[in-house]
Amino acid sequence: MLKLSKKAEYALMAAKFMAMKNSSGYSTAKEISESCMIPYQLVAKVLQNMVKSNLAISAKGTNGGFSLAKNPIDISVMDIIKSVESNYKLVDCLQPKSSLEDCSHLDCCKIRDPLIEIQRKIDKVFSETSLVQIL
Amino acid sequence: MLKLSKKAEYALMAAKFMAMKNSSGYSTAKEISESCMIPYQLVAKVLQNMVKSNLAISAKGTNGGFSLAKNPIDISVMDIIKSVESNYKLVDCLQPKSSLEDCSHLDCCKIRDPLIEIQRKIDKVFSETSLVQIL
DNA sequence: TTTGAATCAGACCAAAATAGTCCTATTACA
DNA sequence: TGTAATAGGACTATTTTGGTCTGATTCAAA
Ligand code: SF4
Ligand code: SF4
Numbered sequence: 092m093l094k095l096s097k098k099a100e101y102a103l104m105a106a107k108f109m110a111m112k113n114s115s116g117y118s119t120a121k122e123i124s125e126s127c128m129i130p131y132q133l134v135a136k137v138l139q140n141m142v143k144s145n146l147a148i149s150a151k152g153t154n155g156g157f158s159l160a161k162n163p164i165d166i167s168v169m170d171i172i173k174s175v176e177s178n179y180k181l182v183d184c185l186q187p188k189s190s191l192e193d194c195s196h197l198d199c200c201k202i203r204d205p206l207i208e209i210q211r212k213i214d215k216v217f218s219e220t221s222l223v224q225i226l
Numbered sequence: 227m228l229k230l231s232k233k234a235e236y237a238l239m240a241a242k243f244m245a246m247k248n249s250s251g252y253s254t255a256k257e258i259s260e261s262c263m264i265p266y267q268l269v270a271k272v273l274q275n276m277v278k279s280n281l282a283i284s285a286k287g288t289n290g291g292f293s294l295a296k297n298p299i300d301i302s303v304m305d306i307i308k309s310v311e312s313n314y315k316l317v318d319c320l321q322p323k324s325s326l327e328d329c330s331h332l333d334c335c336k337i338r339d340p341l342i343e344i345q346r347k348i349d350k351v352f353s354e355t356s357l358v359q360i361l
Numbered sequence: 362t363t364t365g366a367a368t369c370a371g372a373c374c375a376a377a378a379t380a381g382t383c384c385t386a387t388t389a390c391a
Numbered sequence: 392t393g394t395a396a397t398a399g400g401a402c403t404a405t406t407t408t409g410g411t412c413t414g415a416t417t418c419a420a421a
Contacts, residue, residue, distance in 0.1 A: 092314060092407080092408090094316060096380085097379075103341075107336055107337060119395090120396080120397075128331055130380085132382060132383080133380075133382090136399090139399080150389085150397080151387075151397045152388050152394090154390065154395080155396045168344070172228075176227055179227060181230050182229070182230055195263070196262070199262065201239065201242055202360055205355070206230070206238075209303070209355060216344060216348055217344070220340070225337055227379090232408075232410095252367095255367080265411085268409075268410060268411090270368075271370095273368085274370085277369095284369090286416075286418060287416095287419055288366045288420060289367085289420090291367075291368085
């Protein structure tokens with residue numbers, strides 16, 4: 092239905108939160124959870140995903156937390172979405188070497204190429220929107 | 227996960243099928259189903275949706291079927307998607323008068339405006355792609 | 362006028378994806 | 392050593408999707 096997942100929304104919120112807190116300190120998952128009214132466990136997961144994708148860095152223990160790993164201008168909305176959405180794609184056949192396991196229609200499908208082009212354009216929208224544009 | 231639904235894919239396939247069959251005859255749901263390897267009942271539903279949205283016209287009874295209601299150049303991918311996806315939208319709060327029933331975060335959400343802008347750009351991609359571009 | 366080919370309409374079901382929870386481990390600071 | 396935090400996995404509940412079934416209606420041809 093072309094909807095952004097809650098995870099993606101939460102990731103954007105968290106990223107914005109960290110970007111706003113320009114003081115170089117850490118933001119904790121609890122802090123973000125309460126500020127944005129997001130379930131704690133969920134935002135914690137999302138933040139962990141961002142760390143894995145090298146968008147954020149984390150510090151354990153007392154006074155620990157999360158902070159952005161790069162300058163907000165260098166983080167795109169696409170980066171954030173991809174950090175939490177393992178398979179972000181319009182259709183199942185986008186890999187150049189997609190097989191019938193990806194989609195049983197692959198060998199008779201007559202709309203694949205145009206959809207790949209549309210995907211390219213949508214990717215562009217997300218890639219060209221930087222975190223600073225949502226501050 | 228920002229994926230197109232099967233219904234939307236099937237609608238695009240069906241639209242393309244009808245557009246290709248430029249001879250002014252009708253295409254039947256069965257014909258489209260077999261040609262595109264789509265479950266019959268499903269493509270039938272999709273075609274009915276297209277009729278309701280005035281993208282296609284239908285004729286009942288023997289020799290009946292479906293055919294496009296307009297010139298393919300005047301049908302956008304957006305039209306086709308919207309004919310089958312009752313609530314196509316990136317996030318739940320897009321109506322200008324969205325309420326807390328749409329999203330409980332509405333009054334504390336700090337990413338809404340930028341997402342509305344992104345939605346606008348994505349809409350543009352779908353609206354500016356016409357059916358002729360996928361033939 | 363009967364038969365059959367087709368759309369129309371709705372309820373229904375199964376499988377998958379999403380959203381959220383729980384529990385335990387690990388790390389580091391005070 | 393206690394506490395505040397991240398890390399990570401298993402688990403559950405809810406929603407959405409994809410698909411099926413049944414029956415009614417319409418219309419043309421036999
Ligand atoms: S139906 Fe066509 S476009 Fe859709 S996933 Fe399969 S091959 Fe790709
Ligand atoms: S979280 Fe914000 S952007 Fe997402 S649906 Fe709610 S109000 Fe809209």
